[in-house]
Amino acid sequence: MKKKLYKHGITRFSGVRNIFRSLRYRNYRLFFAGQSLSLIGTWIQRIAIPWLVYRLTGSAFLLGFVGFAGQLPTFLLAPFAGVLSDRWNRYHTLIITQVLSMLQALALALLYFTNNIEVWNILLLSIIQGCINALDTPVRQSFLVEMVESKNDLGNAIALNSSMFNGARLVGPSIAGVLIASLGEGGCFLINGISFVFVVVSLLLMKIKPQELNKKETNIMKEFKEGFTYTFGFMPIRYIILLLALISLMGMPYTVLMPVFAKDIFHGDSHTFGFLMAASGVGALVAATYLASRKTVLGLERIIPLAAAVFGVGLVAFSLSSNLLLSVILMVITGMGMLMQTASSNTILQTIADNDKRGRVMSFYTMAFMGTAPFGSFMAGSLASLIGAPGTLIFGGIACVAGAIVFARRLPCIIEQVQPVYTRLGLIDDCLDKPEKTDS
Template sequence: MFRALQSRNYRLFFVGQGISLIGTWMQQIALSWLVYRLTDSVFLLGAVTFSSQIPSFLLGPFAGVAADKFDRHKVLVVTQSLSMLQASTLAVLVLTDTIEIWHILALSAVLGVINAFDISTRQAFVFELVEKREDISNAIALNSSMFNMARLVGPTIAGLIIAVVGEGICILINAVSYIAVLASLLMMQLKPFERATQQRKAWQSLKDGFQYAFGFPPIRALITIVALLSLFGMPFSVLLPVFARDILHGGANTLGYLMGASGFGALAGAMFLAQRKSVVGLGKIIVGMMILFGSSLIAFSFSTMLVLSLLLMLFSGFGMIVSMASCNTLLQTIVDDDKRGRVMSLYATAFMGMAPIGSMLAGAVAEHIGVGYTLAGCGLLCAVSIVPFAVSLPRLRQMVWPIYERLGIVPEIATGLQSASNLTAPPEER
């Protein structure tokens, strides 16, 4: 279960990222609560999320090309250092009580640009850290578990700290947590970076990647599912502060509990996928989990009881992560090796890029019809959007079956391909 940790570089990466991700989730909860406390505006909650994630939509494909061209280790040192500077600046503004909403929007946009390059590079960098290639799938599964464990722990701690000392300390803790990941990067012993002698122009590489991804129906379908899930489903996290304060009549700790319940469900989903040894049947699982996710959001939107809301958040987190990671697994299995980076950057763009658009739309709609009906509509759209995929599933399965045969993963799936998923973490998804 933890065999990838035998590789020293990956072990350093795992520990450093684990500490930093807890800080990242603490800052995210603190920032959401701060914005809603300062403005009482659901629209501005969506606007902050939009400004932090739209750069991934615009820059994601270019970042994927950059991740294949430059030394990934050095790129990550730069991106993590800049993220630490961003968090430190935000912490100073909050702790000195000089923070204004435009500061939050501007600094969120800066972090979005940094993350656009960090996410693509970090996904590709994992392959350099594992000494045995057969352990790569295990490393990816551990990454997902680490991400969702941080998602469980971070919001819970943040909710308690905000209730006692305010949002600024949470953001300061996040800034300090970057020391761990920077130290882990600097302690690694890596092979010297070798630049490819012949490289195609960035624009031509992008064009080839788009033609390949969207010209093959199974890949196109999987990326479309991720985009729709991110567009209609991800806004639920933006609306949670409103549910925590105005519907469940709680405080920041209630928000932390809701996010923690969602994280616990996502962690359970990641462990469920990590135990699978076959990609066969994931198509049906995607259909079922999308329906579970959408139904949970609809039920949550009408809940006024904290216990019931926590249970529904757990189911929604489970359905969300299994849907996302299953799409990732299938993509990793059927994509050609020489186009893997570009296809996965499109996956990351669909995941991170559509979320801010959905957040802005959900925030604007909620201002007019209320958060309850808005979230119910989001859940319904999630459940309905999977219908075309479910109808075309037999045809798509016929298209990917020759790939399975060529790779030797049918009738029995090779161990090395088990659960080659959860690469995003994406920040959201990854």
């Protein structure tokens, strides 16, 4: 009978030290500090742009169109950006994308303070930022492996990243409200531009080992095909990405409909909307803390369908609730399910993907997670106009639960195929029981 044992030598931590153990790596510690400040600026700008567009135009259509246009490049370009991520030096590429993002924010600030800001240049700069994000996201995800030396700490680093992102999501909008009232939207753009200085400096201070680059004499399309075949030819990666795409398409757009629930269902105002969104963020933070406390990637494959089901059930229950307090609690649960599903998927993909194809695998992750967002938002808005916001969330939640069931049914095969990879990486030891030797 086979025994699956954690590899000897795993560093043991307890309590708070275990949750923050990835910070013992100098490069990741620098990255975490720089990104913590930069992400707050990013969320400040995310709030300011739609506010400015609606103030300038009063058009809900243009508000949605600018958001759609800014997200579409991620869907269209991410797979090809993954090829470049495997070809180029990820460290240098990440520095370039951060500098370009800083210039985009400063360009918005310059246009605002010179009274030249118009919807068309907001739209153009949003598309440019979308193109930058299409390259930045797979590069950033793949670069984690180069900062965290032990595969057993990779899940912890990804969970801390999620905590950082959701923490910024809670803090950023509050600061944006103060800045818009005092300095106008231009102040938000300027603060965001300045915030990138911290992440660029943190990257420059890192000591990165030379990266083996993909020097094959092949064109981008051939490498794209190779990445596609690898990603969707290996069943664990294929099912993880397909479930993530379903969750992102059918479940994630719940955020678009939150203003409808806040105003029409709970008869509240912007504060009600803020409570609901903050509750989702709190749930995500709780889930991220739990994932950060785990000592190994082993077992995450079982969490994925469970978390997806919790997310789907949470959406259905929320759509049926007319009590604000209960709905806030359900939003916490929904946020937990969402984060645990996406972060667990991220961790497993980065762990089992071959190093020379990791960028392409993570580009399909980006495409599934972020690239489907504009289509999901558009679909949710259209469906809500026909069957109402509650009916739309019920439909999306049921789809998420159905996807979780399909994944769970394939789970034994997924585990069977992923265990040899874990063994090759040294995450588990496969030992056959042998009779003890006796002295003769």
